[in-house]
Every structure is written in structure tokens, then in C-alpha cells.
Amino acid sequence: xxxxxxxxAGLSLxxxxxxxxxxxxxxxxxxxxxxxxxxxxxxxxxxxxxxVQGVIxxxxxxxxxxxxxxxxxxxxxxLLLEATLIHRMYRRPLDTLLVTWGVALxxxxxxxxxxxxxxxxVRAPAWLSGAVEIxxxxxxxTRLFILALAIVCVVALALALRATPLGRRIRAxxxxxxxxxxxxxxxxxxxxxxxFVGSGLAGIAGVALTLLGSIGPTLGTSYIVxxxxxxxxxxxxxxxxxxxxxxxLGLMQAFFEYSTTASVAKVLVFVAIVAFLQxxxxxxxxxxxxxxx
Amino acid sequence: xxxxxxxxxxxxRLSTVTLAALCVIALSACGARVDAGSPGxxxxxxxxxxxSGDTVKxxxxxxxxxxxxxxxxxxxxxxxxxxxxxxxxxxxxxKQLEIVSEDGQSEPTVFAEKAGKLITSDCVAAVFGGxxxxxxxxxxxxxxxxxxxxxxxxxxxGLESSPNIFYTGATTNQQxxxxxxxxxxxxxxxxxxxxxxxxxxxxxxKIINAYAEAHDIEIVGEEYAPLGHTDFSTIVNKVKSADADxxxxxxxxxxxxAFFKEYNNAGISAHDMPVVSxxxxxxxxxxxxxxxxxxxxxxxNYYQTVDSPANSAFVEAFxxxxxxxxxxxxxxxxxxxxxxxxxAMVEKAESFDVDDVTAAADxxxxxxxxxxxxxxxxxxxxxxxxxxxxxxxxxxxxxxxSSQEPIEPDPFLExxxxxxxxx
Numbered sequence: 001x002x003x004x005x006x007x008x009a010g011l012s013l014x015x016x017x018x019x020x021x022x023x024x025x026x027x028x029x030x031x032x033x034x035x036x037x038x039x040x041x042x043x044x045x046x047x048x049x050x051x052v053q054g055v056i057x058x059x060x061x062x063x064x065x066x067x068x069x070x071x072x073x074x075x076x077x078x079l080l081l082e083a084t085l086i087h088r089m090y091r092r093p094l095d096t097l098l099v100t101w102g103v104a105l106x107x108x109x110x111x112x113x114x115x116x117x118x119x120x121x122v123r124a125p126a127w128l129s130g131a132v133e134i135x136x137x138x139x140x141x142t143r144l145f146i147l148a149l150a151i152v153c154v155v156a157l158a159l160a161l162r163a164t165p166l167g168r169r170i171r172a173x174x175x176x177x178x179x180x181x182x183x184x185x186x187x188x189x190x191x192x193x194x195x196f197v198g199s200g201l202a203g204i205a206g207v208a209l210t211l212l213g214s215i216g217p218t219l220g221t222s223y224i225v226x227x228x229x230x231x232x233x234x235x236x237x238x239x240x241x242x243x244x245x246x247x248x249l250g251l252m253q254a255f256f257e258y259s260t261t262a263s264v265a266k267v268l269v270f271v272a273i274v275a276f277l278q279x280x281x282x283x284x285x286x287x288x289x290x291x292x293x
Numbered sequence: 294x295x296x297x298x299x300x301x302x303x304x305x306r307l308s309t310v311t312l313a314a315l316c317v318i319a320l321s322a323c324g325a326r327v328d329a330g331s332p333g334x335x336x337x338x339x340x341x342x343x344x345s346g347d348t349v350k351x352x353x354x355x356x357x358x359x360x361x362x363x364x365x366x367x368x369x370x371x372x373x374x375x376x377x378x379x380x381x382x383x384x385x386x387x388k389q390l391e392i393v394s395e396d397g398q399s400e401p402t403v404f405a406e407k408a409g410k411l412i413t414s415d416c417v418a419a420v421f422g423g424x425x426x427x428x429x430x431x432x433x434x435x436x437x438x439x440x441x442x443x444x445x446x447x448x449x450x451g452l453e454s455s456p457n458i459f460y461t462g463a464t465t466n467q468q469x470x471x472x473x474x475x476x477x478x479x480x481x482x483x484x485x486x487x488x489x490x491x492x493x494x495x496x497x498x499k500i501i502n503a504y505a506e507a508h509d510i511e512i513v514g515e516e517y518a519p520l521g522h523t524d525f526s527t528i529v530n531k532v533k534s535a536d537a538d539x540x541x542x543x544x545x546x547x548x549x550x551a552f553f554k555e556y557n558n559a560g561i562s563a564h565d566m567p568v569v570s571x572x573x574x575x576x577x578x579x580x581x582x583x584x585x586x587x588x589x590x591x592x593x594n595y596y597q598t599v600d601s602p603a604n605s606a607f608v609e610a611f612x613x614x615x616x617x618x619x620x621x622x623x624x625x626x627x628x629x630x631x632x633x634x635x636x637a638m639v640e641k642a643e644s645f646d647v648d649d650v651t652a653a654a655d656x657x658x659x660x661x662x663x664x665x666x667x668x669x670x671x672x673x674x675x676x677x678x679x680x681x682x683x684x685x686x687x688x689x690x691x692x693x694x695s696s697q698e699p700i701e702p703d704p705f706l707e708x709x710x711x712x713x714x715x716x
């Protein structure tokens with residue numbers, strides 16, 4: 001039974017990592033922008049949940065309202081960042097890294113000034129408290145909810161990329177920007193929308209994380225490293241790779257942690273990633289293109 | 294670069310850059326190098342404190358920025374309150390206190406530097422502050438080399454006694470050992486230990502293991518999470534399947550939030566398996582969420598709810614100064630008390646000189662908000678009453694059990710047979 005419990009713990013951790021990394025796989029993966037402020041967009045989502053709950057009161061309704069609103073808040077912040085700073089430095093990834101890190105620190109301080117330095121609390125709705133008992137196994141409802149949310153986000157994103165005109169444009173720009181432009185696609189507009197969606201997903205992740213962890217100005221920093229690891233290991237720009245990598249890292253962490261300790265497990269996971277990237281530097285899944293660059 | 298990122302080659306380079314950047318960020322968190330006693334270690338210990346005028350300078354050294362600022366700002370606030378009260382009441386030996394505040398920036402090296410500055414260039418008569426053990430360890434050689442005084446207001450892992458430091462927070466035999474006594478009294482036969490992976494929890498758990506062995510309590514698990522760990526499902530699974538009588542929690546900071554949410558979500562109640570925490574005070578309860586932690590236990594020497602005239606006055610004065618919504622907690626009270634204790638020592642010695650003050654320290658008492666405290670002149674700790682509290686629905690902590698009388702400080706646990714070989 002312990003193995004099944006750990007299997008669930010691993011899948012659940014994987015779903016948290018996936019939510020945190022999904023938006024990043026769009027902005028970092030598809031556009032090549034190293035956005036260190038991604039974690040702070042998650043924090044913005046979490047504080048959105050806090051504010052919404054303060055206004056509405058009922059924990060259940062406010063969670064359902066906060067999810068789309070968190071997407072909007074994260075997305076708009078991302079759009080603002082893209083329009084003011086990032087679009088000026090698309091060909092200078094190292095500069096973007098530094099600039100977005102600076103933006104991250106600014107956002108943290110803004111949160112500290114607006115909401116105060118101590119953590120705030122977002123109550124979980126009654127229908128998410130406690131656990132579902134299946135054959136002696138207790139599965140926390142919050143974790144089931146996050147697992148479902150992660151699946152919904154992945155499916156929605158995959159459908160959007162595959163079946164909508166917007167998705168076609170994004171894929172075209174990713175595969176060959178020059179050719180896409182030559183075919184009449186506005187790569188500038190596509191970039192903006194991609195960044196909006198990617199940052200919005202961070203906002204959703206932030207709302208979901210209020211069910212599990214602390215909500216404070218430094219919330220983003222606890223997840224950003226893991227999120228980047230997932231995207232890099234999964235193969236840049238590949239949703240399929242991100243899903244597999246997040247699940248694998250979650251399961252690895254859960255099982256290593258079960259048989260050793262949390263600290264050792266973390267080390268083992270890092271070692272595994274380094275070893276894996278030695279063998280397969282392009283990550284799990286990679287796009288082959290005929291572009292020259 | 295954005296075009297290249299789609300090709301395997303570009304992807305590699307981008308990943309390398311990212312990984313390198315992440316390494317730098319991850320490492321910067323633990324890059325505190327401490328150069329023992331470097332600021333002015335070579336200069337003589339001749340004091341430059343000026344007591345000829347109407348004022349005397351004292352230093353407050355707390356982290357007002359960085360990760361520890363959340364906690365240390367509260368200590369700074371209560372130190373300021375104590376100084377205001379003392380000044381309004383005529384000062385110390387007729388001299389008004391002049392405060393020099395420095396920011397320790399949550400960095401042990403900065404604490405050591407700023408301590409040196411306060412002693413040698415501001416010429417303060419005593420310094421009040423520090424929070425993490427790392428900051429205290431970094432300042433210790435500075436105070437010893439300069440023969441100056443530090444008042445340290447936070448509970449810590451014991452096993453230290455410097456002639457230049459007064460410890461006004463609890464040592465282990467005033468917090469952890471009484472908590473274990475309480476659990477044993479309640480009939481606890483098995484314990485699960487959960488802590489953050491650094492010096493305080495590891496030392497505390499060593500003591501708990503020794504105690505358990507001597508008192509027929511079984512330790513059914515001992516788990517450490519890295520600082521800042523956010524996912525506790527595995528640890529809670531282990532706790533759950535171990536099914537101990539109680540959990541002893543030495544986690545620090547934000548990890549507590551994730552731990553208690555997980556604990557609650559896994560359906561374990563405070564009634565089935567109570568958690569005793571030693572790092573959760575009134576300040577932290579709000580961030581964890583009262584609904585997640587109600588009914589759990591804490592071990593401290595002071596709660597806002599302590600019923601005494603001295604405490605009512607303290608709580609009232611603090612709220613009047615800083616706002617109705619600000620709770621008072623153990624480290625804040627210990628800091629407030631430390632300033633009054635220094636005042637009492639100085640007045641007993643009738644001198645601001647460090648040697649005179651330490652010589653007069655033994656037996657100095659103060660009617661503190663937590664109850665009467667007495668300074669022990671040998672080990673520079675103070676006798677304190679241990680209080681086990683239960684977190685209530687109002688977000689405050691209510692005393693459940695008390696050691697009745699103040700416990701003499703014993704930082705090296707010399708008075709406990711079972712603790713042989715620990716220090």
C-alpha cells in the first residue's frame with residue numbers, strides 16, 4: 001500500500017511541477033526567453049486568490065473565480081513585461097535573464113509593500129478539505145484537484161496549439177520564424193499572445209499552490225528552479241516533453257525521498273538530471289527543423 | 294538566439310546558460326563566509342564608551358532586510374518600545390538611552406561587521422539583537438575580542454556560554470526538555486521527529502533521542518526537509534504510517550505552512566497525533582491558517598495570553614504603539630526583557646563598564662511579561678518558566694501546562710544524567 005501511496009505522492013508532485021513549468025515551456029521553450037520573473041507571476045496568482053477570497057468570502061466560489069482571474073492577472077503582467085522590456089532583447093538571452101531577475105526582485109518588494117512581509121492565508125473550500133479514502137488509502141482532495149487542474153491545463157493548451165488558428169501561428173513561428181513571416185504571419189503579435197498565455201498559466205499555478213503551500217512574497221523563488229529543470233529536461237519547446245519530465249521528476253523525488261531522506265532525494269534528482277543532460281543535451285523530446293540557425 | 298533555440302544545438306546552449314544561472318542563484322543562498330572576529334580583532338579591548346554626558350548609546354542589531362526581516366523586525370519593534378519606556382521613566386542611571394540601529398541584512402558576515410562598527414566606532418555600551426544561531430556565532434568572537442556585551446533574545450540549541458553574551462531566550466532545558474516532560478506526562482510512548490535540515494533541529498533531535506532512550510519513549514521516525522522545502526506529501530505519508538503518539542516539529546519558516554496544510558489534508562487531526570512545535574509563535578499562526586493548525590501544541594516561555602499585570606501592560610503598550618492587529622510573541626518578549634535586565638544590571642553595578650555589569654549580573658531579577666526572570670551569573674542565561682500552549686480558534690496560543698516555577702538554565706544539560714555525552 002505504501003508503494004501506491006508514494007505513486008500518488010509522486011504523480012501529485014509531478015502535477016504541481018507541471019503547472020509551474022507549463023507556462024515556462026511556452027515562454028522559455030517556444031520563444032527562448034529566460035524569464036526569471038515567471039515565479040513572481042505565480043506569486044501574483046496566489047495573491048489574486050487571497051484578494052478574491054477577501055472580497056467574496058466563500059472559499060469555494062472564490063477559488064473558482066480566482067482561477068480565471070489569476071490567469072488574467074499573470075497574463076497581463078507578462079504582456080506588460082513583454083511589451084516594455086523583453087521584446088527589446090529577444091536576441092540577447094543573457095540580458096533577458098538579468099533583466100527579468102531584476103523584475104522578479106522588484107515584484108517581490110511590491111508584494112511585500114502591498115501585502116506585508118508575513119505570509120497570508122487562503123482558506124481551502126470545504127469540498128477540498130480532508131481526503132478521499134480508497135481501500136485504506138487516503139488521497140488528499142486538494143491534491144486530486146491539482147492533478148485534475150494540471151490535466152485540464154495541458155489538454156486545453158495542446159488543443160489550442162493544435163486546433164486553433166492561433167496555435168497554428170505559434171507553431172509556425174516556432175518552427176521557422178522567417179518562413180512564417182514570409183507567409184504573412186505577424187510574429188510580433190504571435191509573440192505577445194504566446195507570452196500572455198505562458199504567464200497566465202503561471203497565474204493559474206499560483207492560485208492552485210495556495211492549497212498546498214505558503215503564500216508570501218518569496219513564493220515564486222521556491223518553484224522557479226524546479227520549473228526550469230522540468231523544461232530543460234523535457235526538451236525545450238515541447239509540451240509532451242514537459243509533461244513526461246514533470247511526472248518523472250515528481251515520481252523520482254517521491255520514491256527517492258521515501259527510501260532515503262528529503263535532502264538526499266533532492267541531490268539524487270539533481271544528479272540524475274545532470275547525467276541525463278550529458279547523454280541527451282537536447283532534453284527528452286526535441287524538434288528537428290531544417291532552419292539554418 | 295530565438296531562432297536557434299529550436300535546433301538541438303541552440304537548445305543545449307540555452308539549457309547550459311539556464312543551469313549555470315540557476316546554480317549561481319541556488320548557491321548565493323548559502324554563501325555566508327564568516328571571518329572570525331575580523332573587524333578590529335587586532336585592536337585592544339579598551340572601551341570607548343562615553344558616559345560623561347546626559348545620554349548613553351546602545352546598539353540594536355536586527356535584520357531589517359532579507360529573509361529574516363519578517364521575524365527580526367518584530368524584535369526590533371519591541372526593543373524600541375522598551376527603550377522609549379525606559380527613557381520616559383528617567384533613563385538608566387539618570388542618562389537617556391540613545392539608540393544606534395544597524396541592519397544585519399540576514400547575513401551572518403554583516404552581523405559581525407556591524408557589531409564591530411557599533412562597538413568600535415559608535416562606542417555603544419551594549420548591543421541587543423541577533424536571531425539565527427549563525428548570526429550569533431558570527432558575532433561571538435567580535436564581542437569577545439572587544440570585551441563588549443551582546444543580549445541575544447531568541448531560543449536556541451544551547452551548548453554555548455560566552456562571558457560577553459547574555460541569552461534571554463530559552464536554552465534547551467527550558468523549552469525542549471519541558472515539552473518532552475509534558476508529553477511523557479500525557480502518556481506518550483512513541484514520537485516522530487520532523488525538522489529542517491540545519492543545526493538547530495539536528496541538535497534538538499539529538500537531545501530528544503537521548504531523552505527518549507532514558508524515558509522509554511520510542512522514536513519511530515526522524516525526517517529532515519531542506520530549508521524552503523515545499524512538498525511534504527512523502528514526509529506526511531511516513532508520519533501517517535508510523536502512527537506515533539505525537540510529532541515533534543522543529544521545521545523552520547515557510548516549510549511549516551506546507552507541512553501543516555499537508556497534515557490537515559491527509560486527514561490527521563490534532564487529537565489523533567498532536568504536533569508539538571518549537572518555532573511557531575503567534576506571528577506565524579496567521580500565515581499557516583488557523584484552520585490548519587488549531588489544536589496543535591507549541592513550547593515557549595511566553596504567550597500573548599499570559600495572565601499577569603506586567604504582560605497586560607506590555608501587550609497594551611505594544612498595540613498602542615504598533616497597531617491593534619500586531620500580536621506579541623516569545624522572542625519579542627525576550628528582547629523587551631533583555632533591555633530591562635541590562636538596565637537592572639547597570640543600576641546594580643552603578644556603572645556602564647562591561648566588567649562591572651557582568652560582575653553584578655548574578656541574581657538580577659525583572660518582573661517580565663512572562664513572569665519573574667532571574668539572571669544566572671555563571672552561564673549568562675536566565676531562569677524562565679516553560680509553557681506548553683495550545684493554538685486556539687482565535688489564532689492565539691493558550692497555556693495548557695506550565696512548569697510552575699522558573700527553570701534554572703542549563704545550556705550544557707549537565708544536570709541531566711541521560712544527557713551524558715551530548716555536549
